[in-house]
Amino acid sequence: MSLTRLLAACAILMFSVAASLAAPPRADIYVALGGNDANPGTAEAPLATIARARDLLRPRIAAGLNADLLVLIRGGTYRLEQPLVFGPEDSGSDHHSITYAAWPGEKVVLSGGRTISGWRRGTGPIWTVDLPAVKAGQWYFRQLFVDGHRAVRARTPNGPQWWKLQPRNNSDANDATVTLGVDHPIAAWKNIADVEAIWINNNDGTRARLGSVSAKDNTFTLPPPHGWPHSMTGEYNISFPSRDYACYFENALEMLDEPGEWYLDRQTGTLSYWPRPGEDLTRAEVVAPVLQKTLLALAGTPERPVRNLCFKGIHVAYVDRPLPAYGYPGQFGCLEIIEKSQPEPSKTFRFIEAAVSFRHARHCQFLDGGIAHAGAIGLSLLNGCADVVIEGNDIHELGGGGITLGAIRNRDTWKWADPLLRGEHRGYRIANNHIHDCGLDYFGSIGIFITLTQEAVVAHNLIHDVAYSGIVLSGNETPGTPFAKNNTVEYNDIYRVMKTAVDGAGIYVSFPQADRGALVRGNWIRDLRGNGPGSGGGIYLDGVRPELGCRGYRFEKNVVYRTANPLIFCQASTAGNTWQDNIFAVAPPPQPRLDQVAREAGLEPAYRQKLLGKP
Numbered sequence: 001m002s003l004t005r006l007l008a009a010c011a012i013l014m015f016s017v018a019a020s021l022a023a024p025p026r027a028d029i030y031v032a033l034g035g036n037d038a039n040p041g042t043a044e045a046p047l048a049t050i051a052r053a054r055d056l057l058r059p060r061i062a063a064g065l066n067a068d069l070l071v072l073i074r075g076g077t078y079r080l081e082q083p084l085v086f087g088p089e090d091s092g093s094d095h096h097s098i099t100y101a102a103w104p105g106e107k108v109v110l111s112g113g114r115t116i117s118g119w120r121r122g123t124g125p126i127w128t129v130d131l132p133a134v135k136a137g138q139w140y141f142r143q144l145f146v147d148g149h150r151a152v153r154a155r156t157p158n159g160p161q162w163w164k165l166q167p168r169n170n171s172d173a174n175d176a177t178v179t180l181g182v183d184h185p186i187a188a189w190k191n192i193a194d195v196e197a198i199w200i201n202n203n204d205g206t207r208a209r210l211g212s213v214s215a216k217d218n219t220f221t222l223p224p225p226h227g228w229p230h231s232m233t234g235e236y237n238i239s240f241p242s243r244d245y246a247c248y249f250e251n252a253l254e255m256l257d258e259p260g261e262w263y264l265d266r267q268t269g270t271l272s273y274w275p276r277p278g279e280d281l282t283r284a285e286v287v288a289p290v291l292q293k294t295l296l297a298l299a300g301t302p303e304r305p306v307r308n309l310c311f312k313g314i315h316v317a318y319v320d321r322p323l324p325a326y327g328y329p330g331q332f333g334c335l336e337i338i339e340k341s342q343p344e345p346s347k348t349f350r351f352i353e354a355a356v357s358f359r360h361a362r363h364c365q366f367l368d369g370g371i372a373h374a375g376a377i378g379l380s381l382l383n384g385c386a387d388v389v390i391e392g393n394d395i396h397e398l399g400g401g402g403i404t405l406g407a408i409r410n411r412d413t414w415k416w417a418d419p420l421l422r423g424e425h426r427g428y429r430i431a432n433n434h435i436h437d438c439g440l441d442y443f444g445s446i447g448i449f450i451t452l453t454q455e456a457v458v459a460h461n462l463i464h465d466v467a468y469s470g471i472v473l474s475g476n477e478t479p480g481t482p483f484a485k486n487n488t489v490e491y492n493d494i495y496r497v498m499k500t501a502v503d504g505a506g507i508y509v510s511f512p513q514a515d516r517g518a519l520v521r522g523n524w525i526r527d528l529r530g531n532g533p534g535s536g537g538g539i540y541l542d543g544v545r546p547e548l549g550c551r552g553y554r555f556e557k558n559v560v561y562r563t564a565n566p567l568i569f570c571q572a573s574t575a576g577n578t579w580q581d582n583i584f585a586v587a588p589p590p591q592p593r594l595d596q597v598a599r600e601a602g603l604e605p606a607y608r609q610k611l612l613g614k615p
């Protein structure tokens with residue numbers, strides 16, 4: 001080694017030693033796994049929980065912020081049994097932000113899960129473990145993960161097969177027991193009240209609990225209450241079971257008959273699992289969720305929204321969604337309609353829960369983190385939100401859709417689901433997220449669902465393996481209220497979506513957009529399987545009703561190929577929209593164009609490295 005190189009090597013070594021001895025990154029509060037909530041929260045004496053850091057900041061926020069505040073969190077898995085909620089008292093101000101960030105270079109996981117150990121092998125291939133908390137009625141879960149991969153709740157027929165519904169004397173009256181048949185022999189399963197029937201109703205799926213099974217008649221019953229909206233018609237009544245709907249059954253010990261399937265007996269507390277090849281339950285990490293519905297919530301109020309709050313490098317994982325008594329009456333995109341007859345007849349149009357939920361949040365951010373292993377939607381930005389950035393996240397293995405943002409209206413009453421506030425549902429940036437393996441339980445799940453927004457930008461996301469559409473952009477459902485306008489969906493990379501439900505697309509747009517309209521540009525859409533008529537579209541324009549046809553969209557430089565239907569129109573047409581330089585083809589385009597779209601669409605280079613580990 002030459003003297004110069006030796007000196008250079010020494011300089012690097014000294015620099016490394018100096019860096020490791022250097023003062024920690026500056027922060028106002030420090031949190032670490034080995035910390036203690038009785039500590040002051042300094043770098044030398046950190047707190048143990050983020051909740052304690054939040055509470056320590058409250059007096060400083062109440063006194064008025066005169067600087068940005070930073071909470072730094074050392075890497076590791078923080079287990080939560082209660083949701084982490086940030087309200088108005090935890091808010092930044094118009095001029096100063098509050099940031100909760102992972103320590104540079106470290107990964108922070110907020111886990112709602114519990115590790116399950118003590119497995120023993122039975123006489124056959126199935127392993128079991130007894131869970132006293134389940135037997136005692138204190139714990140029940142709907143998902144199970146082995147070494148970070150979701151296992152299959154025991155089902156019949158085994159995936160990916162489906163059977164077909166054969167209606168008998170079904171009535172959609174609110175209080176009626178419905179009797180249905182099926183086109184294959186069914187058995188008399190034990191623990192029948194825990195068994196669920198699942199069927200595909202066009203652009204979503206429905207889940208309903210069984211009341212009884214008759215092997216002799218090959219029928220089963222669904223007891224009330226039912227979730228499908230009895231008093232509504234047409235497009236809203238699609239979740240009601242009909243002839244030849246694709247169906248399967250889930251959650252009985254008798255259905256556990258292949259590797260990867262599991263069953264939890266609520267009465268005995270016994271969890272059973274048939275390991276997949278290569279899995280060793282004496283060493284595998286098996287996790288089931290304890291925390292339900294939402295793990296991280298920004299919950300402002302109309303009068304006092306949460307402002308200027310940022311999360312950076314935070315990963316949310318293992319959140320369950322219990323199934324309500326009425327099941328899940330899927331309407332589209334993880335929406336359901338809840339009908340009540342008391343105190344007066346009413347209908348509520350709402351999304352199922354999200355693991356990360358923002359309500360009444362303004363100028364907030366969720367960056368460079370992730371959401372995984374959740375039972376419902378990954379992240380939602382609903383009423384009262386505006387000017388939120390969601391960027392650089394890995395969002396995957398979800399029962400529901402990836403990201404949902406905007407407002408909803410009831411198309412029968414034309415009313416907003418929530419009162420519309422000044423300046424809300426606008427100014428979003430949803431970019432550079434990797435969204436995949438969504439809709440594992442709720443088959444109307446969408447990668448990114450943008451409904452009734454203004455000035456939203458959805459760009460450079462990588463979306464694949466989704467039960468329903470990749471991106472849905474929904475416009476003005478009432479001709480007289482031109483709210484949705486000036487939205488952009490550009491340079492997204494979308495493939496292998498439309499895996500389960502039908503009547504959707506890589507990018508699905510519906511209803512008009514006002515003012516400058518909506519720009520749909522440079523998106524790369526391919527490899528969509530068709531499940532039925534009208535399914536598996538590249539780009540789909542759906543007006544639903546003739547008077548609401550899609551207008552005000554500009555489609556530019558999109559590349560679509562290997563789809564069942566490259567371009568679909570329903571109560572819509574090319575008229576009223578602008579088309580330039582798009583490719584709608586069966587085969588891939590010539591190589592130069594393919595290279596260009598591959599370069600321009602999907603994650604930007606810095607995020608490719610960060611999220612995929614490659615340039």
Ligand SMILES: [Ca+2]
Pocket residue numbers: 154155156157158255256257258261
């Ligand atoms: Ca099975």
